[in-house]
Amino acid sequence: MITSFSFGQMVIGADKYSTDLIILPDLTILPNWRRKEGHVLEPADLKSVLPLKPNLIIVGTGVNDRMKMAPGLAKELSSMGIELKALATEAAVILFNTTMAQTPDKAVSGCFHLTC
Numbered sequence: 001m002i003t004s005f006s007f008g009q010m011v012i013g014a015d016k017y018s019t020d021l022i023i024l025p026d027l028t029i030l031p032n033w034r035r036k037e038g039h040v041l042e043p044a045d046l047k048s049v050l051p052l053k054p055n056l057i058i059v060g061t062g063v064n065d066r067m068k069m070a071p072g073l074a075k076e077l078s079s080m081g082i083e084l085k086a087l088a089t090e091a092a093v094i095l096f097n098t099t100m101a102q103t104p105d106k107a108v109s110g111c112f113h114l115t116c
Contacts, residue, residue, distance in 0.1 A: 001100060005093045007063050008115050020114055023096070025054050025107040033111065035067075041086075041111070042070040043077075049109045050080070057082055058096045060089030060112035067113045089113060 002023075003011040010017045012029060020033040035045040041059060043050070049057060057077065061067040065088040074084045087095060089112055096110045 001097050002093050002110075005090060005112075005114075010093075010112060010114055018114070021112055022048060023110040023112075024049065025052050025109050039067045039113075039116075040070055041067060041073060043073060046111070049111065050082075052107070052109065053080070054082060054107040054109040056099065056106060056108045057084050058092050058099065058108065058110045059084065059086040060092035060110070060114075061086050062089055062113040062116045064088070064116050066116045 001012070003013060008018055010021065012023070017029070017031050019031050022030040022033050024030065030048055036042055046057065059067070059069070069084070069086055077084045085095060092110070092112065096108065099106065099108050
């Protein structure tokens, strides 16, 4: 579970992160997540997530919702049986924590842009 989030910082348990990150379905945290085109999320940016076949990927698009989904991304993921929910990061954190608490057996991954 994500303990707290504020601009540029996420706390998971007792660990603080100041870079964009991915939380895999097994709760492994991959810090320093970079995208090919910073504020556009493309399938290639999810290369560490897709082989794990999550049911749901929750994307935090930044405090000001600046990161956008590449055209066709949601449809491509859907064809793989993966649901995509993209929200401003604060809302994505709430959704991630709620989903993890309410459906602990669901394979969920979170991809979070911590700034803009």
